[in-house]
Amino acid sequence: MPVARPETSDSRVIAHVDMDCFYVQVEQRQQPNLRGQPTAVVQYNSWKGGGLIAVSYEARKFGVKRNIPWFSSSMRGDEAKQVCPQIQLVQVPVARGKADLSIYRDAGSEVVSILARKGRCERASIDEVYLDLTDAAQTMLAENPPESLEVTNEEVLKSHVLGLSLDAGDVKEKVREWLHRSDADQRDKLLACGAHIVAKLRLQVLKETEFSCSAGIAHNKMLAKLASGMNKPAQQIVVPFSSVMGLLQPLPIKKMKQLGGKLGTSLQIDLGANTVGDLLQFSEAKLQDHYGLNTGTWLWNIARGINGDEVEGRLLPKSHGSGKTFPGPRALKTIASVSIFS
Template identity: 35%
Template sequence: MSSPHIRESSPVMENENPKSRFTYKHLCQLASFSPSSPLRVIAHIDLDAFYAQCEMVRLNIPENQPLAVQQWQSLIAVNYPAREFGVSRHCTVADAKKLCPYLVTQHVATWREGDDKWAYRKDAAANIASDKVSLDPYRLQSRKILQLIKESLPSHLQRVEKASIDEVFCDLSAQVHSILLERFPELTRPPPHGDLAERLPRPPVVALDWMADALVDLDEDAESQDPDWDDVAILIGSEIIRAVRTRIREKLRYTCSAGIANNKLLSKLGSAHKKPNQQTVIRSRAIQHFLSDLKITKIRNFGGKLGDNVTSAFGVETVRELLPTTLDQMKSKLGDETGTWVYSTIRGVDHSEVSSRTQIKSMLSAKSFRPAIRTVEQATPWLRIFAADISARLDEEDSRRRPKTMNLHHRHGGQTKSRQAAIPQGKALDAQLLFDLARTLLNQILSEGNVWPCMNLSLSVGSFEDSGVGNMGISGFLLKGEEAQALKSGAKDPGSPVVSDRPAAKRRRLDGAGQGGTGGIHRFLVKQSTTNDKSMSLAADNTKGHEDEDSDSGLHKGSEWQSEAGDAPSESLKCSRCGASFDCPEGFQSHQDWHLAKDLQDEERGQATAAAHPPPSARPKRPNGPTSSSKNGGRGGKIEHGQQKLTFGGS
């Protein structure tokens, strides 16, 4: 059975070139989501001007009506009809309306003291001192879209990763593998001599119908080649994503753009290539042609310090200008790890996996004060708003998951003070409980004196766990002295908040310090802000220079604020399985959970599914997981218990 969008070749053509470039092993890897498979298919779906679309759908505004989303006197999102008039996020509301007199400006929803829910208010723009921005309406729509995407793909063949509030990665490899076997029964036959290294037969096609896809051009040499199985796989992926986008459009009325390629790096670049409401396909043969004219700083992870260092070190602006630089030259100027990673990335190499984990790690509610607040009476109402905000969002999340810790940060001048507490277990987690605990933390900060005026307050909850785990986790047994006693007391008496006078344990450094490393690429991928009192670090959001960012909301994707320890570290904890050391019980417990989850995954799948990571320099080191190389985890190592060799033809 062949696809209606594929034209069969003649027998003469088959005899001239009977073998594919790809092997039966590559086909098997496709079924197991292997990042090393050259046939893998990754899609990136990006909602078009998402916040603006949310308001257009909510207000039932015609699609050709210019609209911008307003936050105070600034714009945080502009739809495409408004952009045609020159309106951008850099405009003020007044300037935007001069450019486009018919522009609709919808202010974001806000929280206000005394209310138990966010609301849309006509006077919000005039009440910056008393209101706090809420992105909850957009979060709710984001969840609906993510759920619809998952429902549109076979549950047993999907990997879907929420990359941010308005973008999703999909690894379509296993589904594409299943469709390939259905459309081309010859692929179900065992390889000659049972050797997976044997090359596949050529696809029985000479032309593919890409329909409405924006197809990246090939260079002259590649244009003369007939399609191979990677082209057919990408075509099937584009059909799948076209159907998903159509369903989002029909069910929820949102348009989105998409990129389809063989890795996350390229698919993300592809989704931004043609907007709005289009999808771009980057075939393997078109990768270098596509990347060559891109500015280096437009590539993911090159938008900050790393991009500036690369362009200044080599005096270049585009990928084409950097390509002649040898690997040795890059290593000499950027270091071995960073140089190797840059060398691979500008050639479109990316082995990072699509992670199906979509559960949040933390929730944060924050407010920057203009003008600054100067009394506890001014600060306390904001704590109540923060608590109500977080409580409402917790109610919308999975009810089985509950945060274990709360952090309060207070910025005064160039200093940031912070306090952390354990959230009492066994009691209803409502706004009042969060507010009482936050007020206790604020009082601790105030007791130090010299805290006014305050320019920013932020409240966050984190360390989520399943609510059925119990009142006291393993960290309670690993803590010593006063901390252990306090945690035990809190577990016994749910009504008494457990507050630690010590700041949160210092997050393990991502730059390799203390392990003999000098940093590598990690130092470019982490934003750090050091103050005179406490320092806070925020893991860099490497998703994109987001069009719809809200500076007041404190929206940090998959990251947490943590304060640096002000005293000696606790006794080191060591993993008996891999030798990794940890200086905080939470990190050690998370690491053990990682091992357990990995064991269960391997057992279910019947074979080892060790993740194939990008080069070490291409990502921050995981603080809670083992390194990418283990004693027996190499591809050439012997088969361990619970593993089995790949069998051909599985879906």
């Protein structure tokens, strides 16, 4: 169950860096002729063309998806070819009869080594990293604050600032004004420094590895992760403290990390809470009565954007998956047949 941790500080600067279609990018670096082409990486099991585990943005435009909404498993290569006849299918490498993820894991390590130059890194998976930039942001704010910069990197001006009004005028100029406000509070100034730092890191990753990535920049891990997937590919979004409730209130419960399973279903059925904002109507005591002291407090916290999880110094991915399916005539029907593959 989730663990409730209070914020240690509301002035932390945390980034969640998420690689864009990473498995596809790795394959495209090995085979440059695939760049710009509709491409998908498929499982080593070739049944019906193999299950899709990564789909390029070019292929997505034709309707190729990893998951089929009306079916529980991923779209397979043969189905992808029906939707997009020109798609290039690349199979995951195989070693000793199993998927070999070494090339993707090693490529992820290249990215982590660059990000770690600016802060403490937590490698959450092969293609996503949390980065604590608090110290780097505080140093920049003290020595070279954004409002004193004579030249602003173009990449940081492409940032999406959540809650920033863009109804009229030059978008980049509005972002520049937000980043360089001398009258901003300390929290926003630190986030502005974080935006500058992350933009440079993303450009450095692209230069050294040829991989693009997207990022969310916020005051905690939960908010940073939510933001990183909002504007992909090759984008970054900043979540000021004043915009946290606007982000969370309309968010479907099931979109929150740790609420996609039984706990989220219980919130929907038992409490009628379908969005994160719906949780605001319940007191902390009420949530504790339903889900226990710890989980109740955690739910009360996340509805308000409170999350004290620290970025752990970990350069290896916490987990990665590898599976094997045996469809049709290859289905495993006896204990003896299962033991062969155990």
